[in-house]
Amino acid sequence: MKDQKEYAVTMRTISKGKYQFRQKYPDPLLSTPDKIVLKVATVVLTKKTSQAWQQARTILKNKIDAKMSVSRISSITLEQLKEHYFEYLDKQDKINKDSKYQSHYIYKSHINIFLREKDVDPSTIIENLNTPYFKRYFDKMLETKSWSYTNVRRAALWNMFDFGLGYGYLNFNPLQNFRLRKLETPQSELDLNIEDKYLTDDEYHRLLAEFKKRGRNDYVDFIQFLYYMGLRVGEGGSLKTKDIVKVNDKYYANINGTLIKKHKGNSKRGEFKKKPGAKSDSSNRQVYLPPEAAKIYKRHDLGRKFLFTKKTTKNAVEANSVNRYLKRIAPYAGIDPDKLTSHIFRHTHVSKLAEQGVPLEMIKKRVGHSDSKITEEIYYHITGKARTDFEHQIDAFSKNSKFE
Secondary structure, eight states: OTTOOOOOEEEEEEETTEEEEEEEEEOTTTOOSSOOOEEEEEEEESOOSHHHHHHHHHHHHHHHHHHHHTTSGGGOBHHHHHHHHHHHHHHHHHHSTTSSHHHHHHHHHHHHHHHHSTTOOTTOBGGGOOHHHHHHHHHHHTTTSOHHHHHHHHHHHHHHHHHHHHTTSOSSOTTTTOOOOOOOOOHHHHTOOGGGGSOOHHHHHHHHHHHHHTTOHHHHHHHHHHHHHTOOHHHHHTOOGGGEEEETTEEEEEEOEEEEEEEOTTOSOEEEEEEESOSSGGGOEEEEEOHHHHHHHHHHOSSOSSSSBOTTTOOBOOHHHHHHHHHHHTGGGTOOGGGOOTTHHHHHHHHHHHHTTOOHHHHHHHHTOSSOHHHHHHHHHHHHHHHHHHHHHHHHHHHHTOOO
16 A cells, blocks of 8 residues: 555644544555555644644654554564554453453453563564574573463463464464473472362361451351352352342352453453353352351342452452462461462362262262362262271271170
């Protein structure tokens, strides 16, 4: 589009002392010789003098030149691709209002961090990047960051490049054939046995006592509810009053969603929402509330947006806040902080049902696990331990009853 028409710069008043200058230009990717698709570049200035007009023309020209350069695929930079990708994610969030707010926010954060690193130049032409470049980058990152955190960075960049490839900004995805190096499993993880996946009765009560000591009955009730119900934190946090139904004087929870946080722009602040649909098909289920769980529900049935809210902020209770608090008070409860995550109450629920002799398939159905290795490991460990204890009791019985 060498002989493209240059459109006039126009101006409109936004508010007192704020003036928006605008200039149309043909979209380099969507326009064809038969059809011109126009976009608008804008800049806001505080004056409308002749000097301001000249400044606006210069700024708009630079903006349009940068956009037009994208049509030459080989010249697109990391920063330019980021702008297009973020614009795409923002549009997706508006269209799919209950979709991937949280993952989009996380991807944006990782991409911004990547572009701010001292060894990364945002003006780098992406066509000049290759697999060895990213291998060196991620190997260095793994020296100070966990594998899971590093893998999120890889996924964020991979998705940005895949977007660029799909929309014609790139000829190839430089991370297409890249595989993140697996780390050796730390000895501490190898030493973590199945009994560290759930709490004993004593540990459970010590933990609740520490929360109560700090005046956090909001967490006490929420944790007990997870424990009684076998819920994921996101499932429990997303519950609303209407999700609890009463049938023949018994209460049931309809588990049909999870808690997400809709971030505004790049801000860490955001609004909590319930994303319809639980983690998997088996996760969408109806769960019976035992009497103690029903009492907790009635205490929190106060007509708020979510059934469980934090005492301090009145926001929904989410996994990050639960995990932070657990790590903080673990030493005071005499529990290894590495053992405590928000999943442990769900796992403890499985262990208690296994102790009661509940069949594995019924447990899986209750906790929404159609196929879970950890659920099976806990179940077989508990039932195996019960069998061993039973055999010891038989030994003692036979020994004490021996006739000579």
